Amino acid sequence: MDEPVSDEWTTALELAGALYPAAYALTVDESAALARLRQELTGGKTREALLLLGVLPTGYTVALADVLAERALSHRDGLLVRQLFGRLPRHETVGVVPTAVSVQVMRTSDDDAYRRLAELLYYLGLDDALRELAEAALASDDPGVREVGEEFHPDH
Numbered sequence: 001m002d003e004p005v006s007d008e009w010t011t012a013l014e015l016a017g018a019l020y021p022a023a024y025a026l027t028v029d030e031s032a033a034l035a036r037l038r039q040e041l042t043g044g045k046t047r048e049a050l051l052l053l054g055v056l057p058t059g060y061t062v063a064l065a066d067v068l069a070e071r072a073l074s075h076r077d078g079l080l081v082r083q084l085f086g087r088l089p090r091h092e093t094v095g096v097v098p099t100a101v102s103v104q105v106m107r108t109s110d111d112d113a114y115r116r117l118a119e120l121l122y123y124l125g126l127d128d129a130l131r132e133l134a135e136a137a138l139a140s141d142d143p144g145v146r147e148v149g150e151e152f153h154p155d156h
Contacts, residue, residue, distance in 0.1 A: 023055045034063055041067045050080040058088050062096050069100035073108060073116045082123045097121070098129035105133065111144030118152040127154070 026033040037060065040049035050071065053061055061068065061084050072081040085097055101117045114137050121130040130152055137149030150156045 019052075019055055023052060026052075027057065030060075034060065037064060038067055041071060046071060046074075046077060047080075050077055050084065053084050054080075054087070058092065061085065061088060062092055065096040065100040066103060069097070069104040069117070069120075070107075072120045073104070073113050075116075078116055078119065082120055085120070085124055093124055094126065097124060098126060098132075101129060101133065105136070109140075109142075109145070111142060111148055114145050114148040118148055122152065130154075 033056075037049050037053065040046060041064065053064070065085075068081050068084060071077045074081075085093055088096075097120070101121060105113060105117055114133065118130060118133055118137075121133060131154060134149045134153035134156075137145045138153060140146050140149070
């Protein structure tokens with residue numbers, strides 16, 4: 001016998017059903033949607049913006065790769081970022097993620113940033129970019145950064 005649906009389930013299913021039409025409506029003005037997503041991802045409702053990106057066309061993820069590389073540093077949001085990049089066709093992933101990671105590691109170059117970015121590249125199977133990141137880490141004066149290089153470099 002079926003159990004009665006709780007109010008939480010009813011609400012969640014209704015919200016899920018409303019998400020796709022609402023997300024589609026945002027695509028009418030792509031530049032405004034990108035600007036708002038960028039704003040939210042850099043200091044607003046980051047979690048909600050990441051979840052919304054998961055139902056928008058992948059072109060939004062490509063356009064926001066720089067901001068998403070920064071969000072990949074977050075222990076809380078790193079998995080969502082990996083999943084967003086994982087939705088991209090391979091040629092787009094190869095085309096945008098390594099560059100975004102390189103830029104981000106120049107901005108934030110501590111061992112935690114190297115580790116989060118290496119995890120992103122590893123998850124996406126971007127072996128060449130991972131090798132480059134690991135080699136840069138191995139060349140660092142910071143022992144913590146070098147440790148990341150040793151862990152992720154394929155020859156170590």
